[in-house]
Amino acid sequence: MSKLNYQERIPNNIDLSNDLSLQRALEHWQPKFKSWWKDMGPEGFQSYDVYLRTAISVDAAGWASYGKVKMPEYRWGIFLADQANDKKIHFGDSIGKPVWQQVPGDYRSVLRRLIVTQGDTEPASVEQQRMLGKTCPSIYDLRNLFQVNVEEGRHLWAMVYLLHAYFGRDGREEAESLLERNSGDQDNPRILGTFNEPISDWVSFFMFTYFTDRDGKYQLKSLAESSFDPLARTCQFMLTEEAHHMQVGESGITRMIERTLELMKKLNSDSPETIRSAGAIDLITIQKYINFWFSSSLDLFGSEISTNAATAFANGLKGRPDEFRYDNHIEKDTFYEIENYVDGKVFKDKVPMRNAMNEITRRAYVDDCNIGIKRWNRLIKKYGYEEYSLSLPSTKFRRNIGIWANLPFDINGNFLKTEYYNKLISSWLPSDNDKKFINSLMIQELDPSKTASWITKPKRGINNQDIEFDYVDLN
Numbered sequence: 450m451s452k453l454n455y456q457e458r459i460p461n462n463i464d465l466s467n468d469l470s471l472q473r474a475l476e477h478w479q480p481k482f483k484s485w486w487k488d489m490g491p492e493g494f495q496s497y498d499v500y501l502r503t504a505i506s507v508d509a510a511g512w513a514s515y516g517k518v519k520m521p522e523y524r525w526g527i528f529l530a531d532q533a534n535d536k537k538i539h540f541g542d543s544i545g546k547p548v549w550q551q552v553p554g555d556y557r558s559v560l561r562r563l564i565v566t567q568g569d570t571e572p573a574s575v576e577q578q579r580m581l582g583k584t585c586p587s588i589y590d591l592r593n594l595f596q597v598n599v600e601e602g603r604h605l606w607a608m609v610y611l612l613h614a615y616f617g618r619d620g621r622e623e624a625e626s627l628l629e630r631n632s633g634d635q636d637n638p639r640i641l642g643t644f645n646e647p648i649s650d651w652v653s654f655f656m657f658t659y660f661t662d663r664d665g666k667y668q669l670k671s672l673a674e675s676s677f678d679p680l681a682r683t684c685q686f687m688l689t690e691e692a693h694h695m696q697v698g699e700s701g702i703t704r705m706i707e708r709t710l711e712l713m714k715k716l717n718s719d720s721p722e723t724i725r726s727a728g729a730i731d732l733i734t735i736q737k738y739i740n741f742w743f744s745s746s747l748d749l750f751g752s753e754i755s756t757n758a759a760t761a762f763a764n765g766l767k768g769r770p771d772e773f774r775y776d777n778h779i780e781k782d783t784f785y786e787i788e789n790y791v792d793g794k795v796f797k798d799k800v801p802m803r804n805a806m807n808e809i810t811r812r813a814y815v816d817d818c819n820i821g822i823k824r825w826n827r828l829i830k831k832y833g834y835e836e837y838s839l840s841l842p843s844t845k846f847r848r849n850i851g852i853w854a855n856l857p858f859d860i861n862g863n864f865l866k867t868e869y870y871n872k873l874i875s876s877w878l879p880s881d882n883d884k885k886f887i888n889s890l891m892i893q894e895l896d897p898s899k900t901a902s903w904i905t906k907p908k909r910g911i912n913n914q915d916i917e918f919d920y921v922d923l924n
């Protein structure tokens with residue numbers, strides 16, 4: 450077990466004090482990070498004590514310790530999963546050779562790009578979520594928001610460490626740029642589309658943490674397979690934190706649906722108007738938010754057929770999530786069946802397995818997304834509403850990248866005439882009216898004994914604390 454060194458300015462388990470030039474580079478970046486956090490991090494509550502977990506070591510038993518801390522004083526640190534002895538490259542053309550502890554010259558720019566692209570999403574989500582404290586449904590939820598935010602900040606640290614430690618001057622420049630791009634900025638936006646979408650309400654926040662943080666999980670899983678060992682170990686540890694973010698999303702959506710079902714039962718009505726006037730969100734609107742965030746997140750996996758993905762696999766830079774599950778780790782002359790679309794026809798196609806890596810990862814992601822959907826449908830059934838169910842839209846719906854980009858496929862995957870599609874799109878996605886309604890529900894609740902009208906109380910508190918514990922000290 451590697452213990453965190455808490456005596457240092459930057460908590461770490463990488464023996465930073467013995468690498469003075471790296472320590473200096475990171476200490477130079479640290480005040481810039483703090484000023485970014487002040488300007489672009491959570492609005493309000495910065496001077497309050499928040500009940501947060503902080504990583505103190507990377508082993509399963511002790512990686513999270515809980516206590517009250519002011520967010521700007523959070524101990525953002527650098528942690529890698531422990532190094533294994535004699536670790537070998539386990540996929541691609543160089544399978545069986547030792548993993549790399551330094552960046553091979555040939556792969557330098559590709560690896561840097563992978564790290565920068567992952568790194569860019571971390572502060573982006575903090576920026577996207579920065580106003581949500583003003584409309585939190587409860588103190589418990591407020592604390593969860595801040596926990597996610599500080600950990601995304603730590604994920605940025607994780608990527609910046611790799612840039613500083615292994616990419617010299619270019620890496621230092623990239624680390625600066627990570628604080629200069631901003632989510633939704635006209636001139637200097639974040640790299641990936643979904644991370645420029647506004648998250649201005651809590652329904653979107655829960656959808657984002659369920660669907661988009663889960664994309665993060667799959668990207669991290671792929672990078673955790675990398676032959677560049679420091680990247681693999683960094684991502685392995687990030688995954689432990691990521692699990693909590695998705696849990697926030699899943700339980701948030703569950704509580705929202707539960708509230709709706711309680712009211713449907715109590716008022717003996719499934720009319721959206723009745724549910725809305727009682728202060729909750731009808732299932733049709735919840736489905737629209739699912740459609741929006743799921744389809745947006747699908748694009749993050751890239752094109753279904755990709756030579757970049759093939760090269761990254763062949764060179765051992767990026768593997769499949771849970772590579773150990775597969776029998777063949779080379780996939781040189783193997784094929785994968787996908788759906789393709791050429792000249793107005795959808796057809797089954799066989800493409801070289803390596804070129805289909807994005808699609809393979811996306812399918813694993815879709816299966817994972819469906820687990821929550823099944824749970825929510827069981828909940829709906831439990832309340833006796835057999836005729837209702839939630840579902841994921843077709844992966845062809847509302848895509849901007851890959852085979853299905855900008856084609857008028859509906860939520861069931863049917864090709865429609867563009868005219869017809871344009872007419873129907875507002876019945877599948879949150880309309881201006883829906884958004885206005887959702888915003889009308891977003892009223893800040895700071896009384897620890899209360900929860901907003903549109904969501905049920907959580908079932909249990911954080912780290913065995915009471916549900917009504919003061920997770921954020923308002924005094």
Ligand SMILES: [Fe+2]
Nearest residue numbers: 571601604665
């Ligand atoms: Fe993250």
Ligand SMILES: [Fe+2]
Nearest residue numbers: 662665691694
């Ligand atoms: Fe996350």
